[in-house]
Amino acid sequence: MQHPFLVRWESQVKKGILEFIILLLLSKKELYGYELIVEMKNHTNYDIAEGTIYPLLNRLKADGLITSHWQEMESGIPRKYYTLNKEGVKVLGEMKLYWSELSTNIQQLLKK
Amino acid sequence: MMDFSIHSSREIYATYLKRVHRVVSPLSKADREDIVMEINSHIHEHMAAQGKGDEVNDLLQALKDLGEPEEFLVAQVGQRKLDQATRSFNPIDILLALWMNIGSRFYHSVVYSLLGLFYLLTFVFAFFSLFKIVLPNQIGYFISPSGSWAIGYVHDTSGMKDAWGYWFIPFSIGVTLVLYVVLTLLLKVVRKV
Numbered sequence: 341m342q343h344p345f346l347v348r349w350e351s352q353v354k355k356g357i358l359e360f361i362i363l364l365l366l367s368k369k370e371l372y373g374y375e376l377i378v379e380m381k382n383h384t385n386y387d388i389a390e391g392t393i394y395p396l397l398n399r400l401k402a403d404g405l406i407t408s409h410w411q412e413m414e415s416g417i418p419r420k421y422y423t424l425n426k427e428g429v430k431v432l433g434e435m436k437l438y439w440s441e442l443s444t445n446i447q448q449l450l451k452k
Numbered sequence: 453m454m455d456f457s458i459h460s461s462r463e464i465y466a467t468y469l470k471r472v473h474r475v476v477s478p479l480s481k482a483d484r485e486d487i488v489m490e491i492n493s494h495i496h497e498h499m500a501a502q503g504k505g506d507e508v509n510d511l512l513q514a515l516k517d518l519g520e521p522e523e524f525l526v527a528q529v530g531q532r533k534l535d536q537a538t539r540s541f542n543p544i545d546i547l548l549a550l551w552m553n554i555g556s557r558f559y560h561s562v563v564y565s566l567l568g569l570f571y572l573l574t575f576v577f578a579f580f581s582l583f584k585i586v587l588p589n590q591i592g593y594f595i596s597p598s599g600s601w602a603i604g605y606v607h608d609t610s611g612m613k614d615a616w617g618y619w620f621i622p623f624s625i626g627v628t629l630v631l632y633v634v635l636t637l638l639l640k641v642v643r644k645v
Contacts, residue, residue, distance in 0.1 A: 375497070391524025394487075395525075402531060417454065417493055420490050
């Protein structure tokens with residue numbers, strides 16, 4: 341059984357980088373909500389409550405980093421696609437830089 | 453909306469959507485429709501991708517994975533209500549938005565509570581501007597012979613001079629408008645932090 345501190349810490353780390361992961365996935369291609377969850381599970385092994393993705397997408401949209409549009413489908417049920425916009429690309433670039441620096445620093449600490 | 457072949461599926465789906473509609477009810481029609489359509493789309497895509505051919509169980513699994521609408525929608529409804537309030541400048545939207553977002557996070561709880569208090573002060577000035585007509589001797593800017601002053605409602609004004617008279621009404625309206633606009637713009641900024 342995991343130590344309670346570790347459980348809390350893992351949860352905080354995951355929560356902290358969730359938006360970073362969403363932006364990274366959206367930088368590859370536009371995605372709709374369910375597809376984003378599947379991609380997230382495939383790439384990161386994250387098993388999040390599916391409904392929690394929508395407040396995050398809404399927040400990123402309100403922050404002006406992503407845009408969305410509805411697309412009609414043959415099934416008759418439209419999909420809402422999310423796309424990283426110009427501002428989002430810029431912010432993601434800075435996030436990547438920060439992540440690289442942080443990762444390098446942590447790696448150095450781990451080696452010592 | 454989705455179409456099901458089994459009666460039980462239709463009932464389960466309708467009950468779930470009813471809960472969704474209840475949670476999103478404080479939002480504008482456009483926001484309500486947007487959220488419901490997205491949930492509908494999610495359920496459809498989940499069933500299409502992971503469905504095993506048993507309609508009822510596939511639907512139940514999709515709803516289970518999506519979560520309880522009363523839990524996962526709260527944050528989104530709060531965010532959208534704030535957006536709507538800062539766009540519309542509607543006092544009812546603003547009060548609702550503040551109420552819905554107090555308790556979301558510690559930082560937001562403190563900030564929105566403070567903003568709520570300042571909005572209350574704003575509405576007090578609006579109240580003064582209206583009731584100056586009804587209570588002209590108790591509401592206003594009063595100065596006593598000793599030089600001390602009081603603004604707003606004063607129960608006993610004997611010996612005090614109503615310095616501005618009915619000019620207190622445009623003053624109160626002005627204060628109300630300035631505070632209301634400044635606070636709402638502040639709310640717009642705070643919402644993004």
